Structure formats: structure tokens, C-alpha cells
Amino acid sequence: MMDDNKPGTREQVHQRPPLRSWSFRVVDSYNVDPDMRRVVLTADDIAAFAYKPGQAIIMMVPLPEGGTGRRDYTIRNLDRAAGTISVDFYLHGDTPAPAWARQAKTGDTIEVKGPRGGTVLHSDADWHLLTGDETCIPAIAHILEGMPQGTRAFAFIETNDKRGEIALQTKADAVVRWIHRNGAPAGPSELMNGVIQDFLLPSGKGHAYIIGETSNVRRQRHTLIARGLSRDQISAEGYWRPGRVGGHDHVND
Known part of the structure; x- marks a missing residue:
């Protein structure tokens, strides 16, 4: 039996490693349809960004009362040649993430963590x-x-x-x-x-x-x-x- 008061407890053994942090800059933002806005982002170390389609990032979006809040958003695209990722925001009300996406302009920065998530293609399936x-x-x-x-x-x-x-x-x-x-x-x-x-x-x-x-x-x-x-x-x-x-x-x- 494991001693929960000593290093190597069950909780510690199954603890996920911390997600990498990134500082992303806005390259562009525009509506892809009336209810969806796309924000294109880049980072100085974007070449090290590795993910699988379907994974998400955690974006630290500004909150109305000050500070930031964690919001998970799926990566829409990675353009290696341009050195950018794209994130689509469903514009459902005036909540913090859609509000940030509506106002995002070239040069704005945002802290991002990830990528994360296991909803990715299983190529061995029929x-x-x-x-x-x-x-x-x-x-x-x-x-x-x-x-x-x-x-x-x-x-x-x-x-x-x-x-x-x-x-x-x-x-x-x-x-x-x-x-x-x-x-x-x-x-x-x-x-x-x-x-x-x-x-x-x-x-x-x-x-x-x-x-x-x-x-x-x-x-x-x-x-x-x-x-x-x-x-x-x-x-x-x-x-x-x-x-x-x-x-x-x-x-x-």
C-alpha cells in the first residue's frame, strides 16, 4: 500500500506534467462567417509548437473585472510556412473570449498554454x-x-x-x-x-x-x-x- 504522506503517492504518480507556456501575438483577425471569428497568432518559438488536429490550447483571456481567465479553444489550423496558428471563436454572447476575439488587433499579445487533449484522429480505425x-x-x-x-x-x-x-x-x-x-x-x-x-x-x-x-x-x-x-x-x-x-x-x- 502506498503511503499518501510520502513522495510517490498515487496522486503524485498520476499527476500530469505542466503544460508549456507560450507568448503569442495577434497577426490578424476577421469573421469567417457572421457567428465565427478567426484570430491568427504567432510566437517567436512557433517552430517548436507541435500538436495533432483536434487538440486545444488554454488561452488566458482578459476578464471584465481585471486579470485573466482560462479558456480552452481548439486549434483550427497550423501554417508552418507562415509560422502561425489560427483559432476560431464562436460568437455566443458578450463573454470574455468572444469579446477578446472581436477586439483583437495586430500586435496584441496573449499567454497560451498547451497544446492538450486526446480527441485526435485514430488512424488505425476502419x-x-x-x-x-x-x-x-x-x-x-x-x-x-x-x-x-x-x-x-x-x-x-x-x-x-x-x-x-x-x-x-x-x-x-x-x-x-x-x-x-x-x-x-x-x-x-x-x-x-x-x-x-x-x-x-x-x-x-x-x-x-x-x-x-x-x-x-x-x-x-x-x-x-x-x-x-x-x-x-x-x-x-x-x-x-x-x-x-x-x-x-x-x-x-
């Missing part, structure tokens, strides 16, 4: 299932873009209505379906879980990437396990939940 809401579009789009030609993929993306849809680029053999709430509020619901229940699972070994509002992610994960997927065939992460400010939930229960 097929891939991706689900998420508006906050997940950057991650889903980037993962699809990185898929090799001929990869079999199915993406279900929830938006309020057709105006939330965007063009997605991929070499994969991908089926993309947009799921509309039609005025219902974003958040906990059975909408996407119903889609997952009706989805005809292809033959072979698949991998599911389930992201979005935490309770919806958990519900879909349970449905997929009940339908025969093993836990290691599912990458599940809650990007947000009502009343929670900042952070992600690693859904493994």
Missing part, C-alpha cells in the same frame, strides 16, 4: 464518427481536413438552423449531416443522441469523437457503448455546460 455542436465546428473541420484520401467518416453537427452550416473541406470519403435545433436553446437535449441511436454502425472497427455540451456527450457515449463500441473506441470531451465558466470535461464515466 471508420470514424464525429459529433458536436457549434462550439465544435473548428475541431471537426480540422480533423476532417487532416484525414487521408479515402478515409471513411461520418460527421453530425448540431446548429440552430441552416445559417450555421459552413463548407467543410476533406479528402475523406465523408458523409456530413447538419442537425438543426430550429429555435430550441443549445444545451442538454436528446437531439444528437437520437441521431446516434439511429446511426447504422458500419462494419469493421470504428472510432467515435464525441464533443460538445457535457451531458449530451455523456449521453451519446453511453449509447455507443450500449451499441457495442468499447470504451477505447470513443474519445469524449465536454466543451461546455450551462453555468460553467471555462475548462473542458474529460468524459470517461
Whole structure:
């Protein structure tokens, strides 16, 4: 038995190593559609930045009351030739991160930590299932873009209505379906879980990437396990939940 009062305790053994800190500068910022703003960033040591599509960074965004707050945002793109990364911000209300993105101008700096996250492409899978809401579009789009030609993929993306849809680029053999709430509020619901229940699972070994509002992610994960997927065939992460400010939930229960 381990002595919890001595070095090498269970908590210490499983403690994650600290994330690297970066000082990023704004290169450009613009709207990619009415509800999404892209901020392009660079750093003096950008050549050392290594990540996998689907991973996120922690951005220390300014708060209205002063100081900064941690906000997780998926990396939308890395341009090695230009020495930049791009981050897309879903403009949902006047919260600190979208507010910062709206006002970001060339030369502004921001502290960043990361990258982090395990929702990345499992290239050994025979097929891939991706689900998420508006906050997940950057991650889903980037993962699809990185898929090799001929990869079999199915993406279900929830938006309020057709105006939330965007063009997605991929070499994969991908089926993309947009799921509309039609005025219902974003958040906990059975909408996407119903889609997952009706989805005809292809033959072979698949991998599911389930992201979005935490309770919806958990519900879909349970449905997929009940339908025969093993836990290691599912990458599940809650990007947000009502009343929670900042952070992600690693859904493994």
C-alpha cells in the first residue's frame, strides 16, 4: 500500500506534467462567417509548437473585472510556412473570449498554454464518427481536413438552423449531416443522441469523437457503448455546460 504522506503517492504518480507556456501575438483577425471569428497568432518559438488536429490550447483571456481567465479553444489550423496558428471563436454572447476575439488587433499579445487533449484522429480505425455542436465546428473541420484520401467518416453537427452550416473541406470519403435545433436553446437535449441511436454502425472497427455540451456527450457515449463500441473506441470531451465558466470535461464515466 502506498503511503499518501510520502513522495510517490498515487496522486503524485498520476499527476500530469505542466503544460508549456507560450507568448503569442495577434497577426490578424476577421469573421469567417457572421457567428465565427478567426484570430491568427504567432510566437517567436512557433517552430517548436507541435500538436495533432483536434487538440486545444488554454488561452488566458482578459476578464471584465481585471486579470485573466482560462479558456480552452481548439486549434483550427497550423501554417508552418507562415509560422502561425489560427483559432476560431464562436460568437455566443458578450463573454470574455468572444469579446477578446472581436477586439483583437495586430500586435496584441496573449499567454497560451498547451497544446492538450486526446480527441485526435485514430488512424488505425476502419471508420470514424464525429459529433458536436457549434462550439465544435473548428475541431471537426480540422480533423476532417487532416484525414487521408479515402478515409471513411461520418460527421453530425448540431446548429440552430441552416445559417450555421459552413463548407467543410476533406479528402475523406465523408458523409456530413447538419442537425438543426430550429429555435430550441443549445444545451442538454436528446437531439444528437437520437441521431446516434439511429446511426447504422458500419462494419469493421470504428472510432467515435464525441464533443460538445457535457451531458449530451455523456449521453451519446453511453449509447455507443450500449451499441457495442468499447470504451477505447470513443474519445469524449465536454466543451461546455450551462453555468460553467471555462475548462473542458474529460468524459470517461
